[in-house]
Amino acid sequence: MTKKLGLQTICTHVGEVKDEQFKGAVSPIYISTSYQFEDVDVKRYPRYFNTPNQEMLSKKIAALEHAEAGMIFGSGMAAISTTLLAFLKTGDHIIVQNTLYGGTSNFIREEFPKYGIEFSFTDGYEVSDFEAAIQDNTKVIYIETPSNPLLTITDIKGVAALAKDKGLLSIIDNTFASPVNQNPIDFGIDIVLHSATKYLGGHSDILAGAVACSNEHMNIIWNVAKNLGGSLSDFMVWMLERSIKTLVLRVKAQNRNAKKLAKYLNTHSDIKNVYYPGLKSHPQYKLAKSQMKGFGGMLSFELNDELDATAFQKELKLIKPSMSLAGVESTMLSPYKTSHGLLSQEERDSIGVTNGLIRFSVGIETKDDLIQDIEQAIKAVKKQAQVEA
CATH class of the missing domain: 3.90.1150.10 (Aspartate Aminotransferase, domain 1)
Structure with a gap:
């Protein structure tokens, strides 16, 4: 149904938590950190990213990015670091666009050597630059377009096609564009990341991150995310859901x-x-x-x-x-x-x-x-x- 809805309708209505008791027009906030364990369909716990507010906002993120699944994190870097660590292990190699957010670049340069994860920053941002950097142990191609802060543009469809042809995973930071201006999954990208602090939040009062991808990839991310603990409090989840209504x-x-x-x-x-x-x-x-x-x-x-x-x-x-x-x-x-x-x-x-x-x-x-x-x-x-x- 969400694919048939207009973008503004998705922002306004998809991912609402229904107020079944009082029939209020906005989502109620469930701030409990303790939920019933026996005789329930879902065993809820905030660190598992599945409280009512977390679960429903994830559906909105997925709908906005034309993905099967979404997940909300405590920051953009939590979303980025968790996702990368979910798909890279000792001995693996990642190709990273040379023009991207400095925090991402710093995370890769400082943390990956500790895990024995190899990385290469491209010489440029043409598809040929990514292809030239591929090694036998390459697993992931990571891009950001428009880039921060020089607004360089990378060919999303071209990079996605290259990744698929070589059996690699493609990941994009879509923060600068927002889902309003760009939907990378439509061009073949596997995983979309956001610093939800930025356009999704939009009022300089929310720190959050988001991931959108297939159910298969999300299961892999979730298995790491629950261990790293980068979940977002339900009050801030509620704030973010409210903010996205005007995205x-x-x-x-x-x-x-x-x-x-x-x-x-x-x-x-x-x-x-x-x-x-x-x-x-x-x-x-x-x-x-x-x-x-x-x-x-x-x-x-x-x-x-x-x-x-x-x-x-x-x-x-x-x-x-x-x-x-x-x-x-x-x-x-x-x-x-x-x-x-x-x-x-x-x-x-x-x-x-x-x-x-x-x-x-x-x-x-x-x-x-x-x-x-x-x-x-x-x-x-x-x-x-x-x-x-």
């Missing part, structure tokens, strides 16, 4: 704003580079258009060399220089200090994350107000530069 409305508003802001920045004399897949000047614009329904609310840009990125962010009045992304409020940050701060300068330079790069998470504010804030901040930092000169 489509929020993301579409952010799509519109981001495209307008990207065009504005792209023609600005004080901006030297803009990274946004919705710009026709983006090198993967046609590819993005072929696999995305919308281009997303994320973009990155670099000021001209004489303008200091940190000073610029300090001058912002409306846009928040703040960690994380995808809230209804617009935020900016320097990836080299935050999302990619755990990487070395050499590692950041190798993937193009310069110290002057600014990541812009566009919110739902009025576009002209955001432009005005950027303009006043640029004027202020230019004045500072002139005084210092």
